[in-house]
Amino acid sequence: MRLSAALVRGGTSKCWIFHAPDPRRDDWEGVLVRAFGSADPRQIDGVGGATPTTSKAALVGPSAEPGVDVDYTFAQVGIGREVVEWGSNCGNCATAVGLHAVQSGLVAARDDATAVRIRNRNTGALLTVVVPTPGGAAPDGGDGMVPGVTGTGVPVTLSFVDPIGTTTGTLLPAGEPTTALRHGTAPATLVDAGTPAALVDAAALGLTGAEPADALADAIPPLTLLRRQAALAMGLVREDDPVSHAIPKIGVVGPPADYQATDGRTVRAADHDLSVRMLSMHSVHPAIGLTAAVAVAVAATTPGSVPAACPRHHVDPGRVRLGTPAGVVEVRLERDATGAVRAATLRRAARWIADAELNVPEPTLVPAEPVAPPVSA
Amino acid sequence: MRLSAALVRGGTSKCWIFHAPDPRRDDWEGVLVRAFGSADPRQIDGVGGATPTTSKAALVGPSAEPGVDVDYTFAQVGIGREVVEWGSNCGNCATAVGLHAVQSGLVAARDDATAVRIRNRNTGALLTVVVPTPGGAAPDGGDGMVPGVTGTGVPVTLSFVDPIGTTTGTLLPAGEPTTALRHGTAPATLVDAGTPAALVDAAALGLTGAEPADALADAIPPLTLLRRQAALAMGLVREDDPVSHAIPKIGVVGPPADYQATDGRTVRAADHDLSVRMLSMHSVHPAIGLTAAVAVAVAATTPGSVPAACPRHHVDPGRVRLGTPAGVVEVRLERDATGAVRAATLRRAARWIADAELNVPEPTLVPAEPVAPPVSA
Numbered sequence A, B: 001m002r003l004s005a006a007l008v009r010g011g012t013s014k015c016w017i018f019h020a021p022d023p024r025r026d027d028w029e030g031v032l033v034r035a036f037g038s039a040d041p042r043q044i045d046g047v048g049g050a051t052p053t054t055s056k057a058a059l060v061g062p063s064a065e066p067g068v069d070v071d072y073t074f075a076q077v078g079i080g081r082e083v084v085e086w087g088s089n090c091g092n093c094a095t096a097v098g099l100h101a102v103q104s105g106l107v108a109a110r111d112d113a114t115a116v117r118i119r120n121r122n123t124g125a126l127l128t129v130v131v132p133t134p135g136g137a138a139p140d141g142g143d144g145m146v147p148g149v150t151g152t153g154v155p156v157t158l159s160f161v162d163p164i165g166t167t168t169g170t171l172l173p174a175g176e177p178t179t180a181l182r183h184g185t186a187p188a189t190l191v192d193a194g195t196p197a198a199l200v201d202a203a204a205l206g207l208t209g210a211e212p213a214d215a216l217a218d219a220i221p222p223l224t225l226l227r228r229q230a231a232l233a234m235g236l237v238r239e240d241d242p243v244s245h246a247i248p249k250i251g252v253v254g255p256p257a258d259y260q261a262t263d264g265r266t267v268r269a270a271d272h273d274l275s276v277r278m279l280s281m282h283s284v285h286p287a288i289g290l291t292a293a294v295a296v297a298v299a300a301t302t303p304g305s306v307p308a309a310c311p312r313h314h315v316d317p318g319r320v321r322l323g324t325p326a327g328v329v330e331v332r333l334e335r336d337a338t339g340a341v342r343a344a345t346l347r348r349a350a351r352w353i354a355d356a357e358l359n360v361p362e363p364t365l366v367p368a369e370p371v372a373p374p375v376s377a
Helices: A025-036 A091-103 A213-233 A290-300 B025-036 B091-103 B213-233 B290-300
Strands: A002-010 A013-019 A056-062 A070-077 A113-120 A126-132 A154-161 A179-181 A186-193 A195-201 A249-254 A274-280 A319-324 A327-335 A341-359 B002-010 B013-019 B056-062 B070-077 B113-120 B126-132 B154-161 B179-181 B186-193 B195-201 B249-254 B274-280 B319-324 B327-335 B341-359
Touching (some): A002 A025, A025 A056, A056 A091, A091 A113, A091 A290, A091 A341, A154 A290, A186 A213, A186 A290, A195 A290, A213 A274, A290 A319, A290 A327, A290 A341, B002 B025, B002 B091, B013 B091, B025 B056, B025 B070, B056 B091, B091 B113, B091 B154, B091 B341, B154 B290, B186 B213, B186 B290, B195 B213, B195 B290, B213 B249, B213 B274, B290 B319, B290 B327
Parallel strands (some): A070 A113, A274 A319, B013 B056, B195 B249, B274 B319
Antiparallel strands (some): A002 A013, A002 A341, A179 A186, A186 A195, A327 A341, A341 B341, B002 B341, B154 B341, B179 B186, B249 B274, B319 B327
16 A cells, blocks of 8 residues: 655654545554554554654645634554554644645745644644745745754744633633642642643652653653543543543643753753643653643643742743753743633744655554453443 | 655665665765754654664665676664764665665566675675565565564565675684683674674673673673774774774674563574674664674584584574574575585565655754864874
């Protein structure tokens, strides 16, 4: 089976983009795991990169919805497991989708800059990516940079439109700005903005939130347990549902602090407003997922929350600077007259890496393990 | 800059293949590190896979040499360093080159099976890859498997033709089958067959040679020091030359033993003749490089060597079965009337993964670090 795709970097992720108007997940799940080589933990027999940020796909097509240009379904493709997680949105891939939509002609370029309006079909989120199009064309490269990547790309902006309550309908699905998880020993803010997220007080786990990523290894098991508690408290799952390691996003937050970024540069406390270390599945995220960045920024401007309680130098309702392992990620918040957040915007970079024709292996006739029928409740 | 390439899996490696008749290394070094995103340790801005087995390229073209079909230059592309190692051959990539040569029409397919004769330009080695071509065409897939990969591919054979002394001109460049490294405490066989290799007695490092790959972590620093001693003893470098982490290949060998392969299966002592754990640069190789497999097999049939001294059930001058972390790799040795090895053959699998057009970034105008002029001796 032959399949056309484009490989595009969006921020700190690599994303394989497939044209698939109105995709059926049942059809695509098998195709993606075989194209990526997911059966193998090193993804050696496919185009996957064997890490969460390099095992991502986007299914895109023109949108039939008024005011929307592109429909986008995000797929987090399994590594060593032949499954796809369909439950979340990926902001980095959305920037790749925005650039690709202009470069491939899916969206007509305007004269100076082109806004691509994208509906994420996993979560219903609406996103806008603004791509520079001098002379009516998107460039192959540019001088845009993001923390965590040494290379440059096309400078784009990514806005999450009306990011509040996309999944649950409300900013604080647990009904309170701080929820006492783990029998009261782990205060956390459970917020739905960009994505459902659980932001745990770093001090409750004996951390500062400004540690190097590899110093967080011991925190992964307790955070995995807290993620389940948070999912229940937010009404995302019921007791009988299987455990998700993707939703909500979870991490620790603390006050700003001088720390050393992964590339060795020192980040000053004065240059950010909050320390953040998030998980990506069972690993510490090398930077921060963009939907999570929106969640943290909105939470930080919500009175009574864990991040709002962190002492900091600047309090600006329109801007929150997050100190991540890779460096500082800034989120701008646009509010309406009532103070409600109507858009959250990040500066990003994206770059087209390759166009490809993939040779997708046929399905294996004998499954590696017997598949048991689902148990109904 | 746009560049056409094919991504082909050869055994346990992924290899990007570029058509480049008569390539100049100076021209290609910069292109490859930018195409792969080597400046970044995660290779997030390019097509590299950020591991030694997924950061490989092959430059191929028709050969002008009588009896040779394809010239092949191997490039081990840097990860987090903008350099290419040009010093070695890669057998896994050679199988990818063989399959690709037939699939791309560089070599005309015959009716049933097609032998592709390949000159490796890094080392001068001659290799033959036999590709099944039923009906005069190479298939897209097949049922071939290799230890360390769950997927299947086109079953091919890879032969190293006249593998003895390719680099140094002689089987035992140190002049003896066992050399006492580290002041006599580390007996090693220094052999040139397929590649220059140093095979250290596992017991000298307190090992068996049958350990899981991650149990070898403590052995990496001493083996790195022994590699330098071996390079000097084999005449590969002089005292003043810079240290190479690629040449010779180094690892430990021990007697066959029951052990658990990486995929969890038990490998029985009766099913292999020798335990082998090799390094790949500064990591334990997840299986074994094929040139190293040839070196170990030839050494195991050389009287007085470290591997020949390991007690084993079967001694067959025509076949050596190597117990690697991923499973058993069998090397068949073809000898002439004098007993000299004329060819070493391995069963492998290869699969075309993708054809691509790469968008290679322009060189950065300002180097990241000041470059000092070379110091002449």
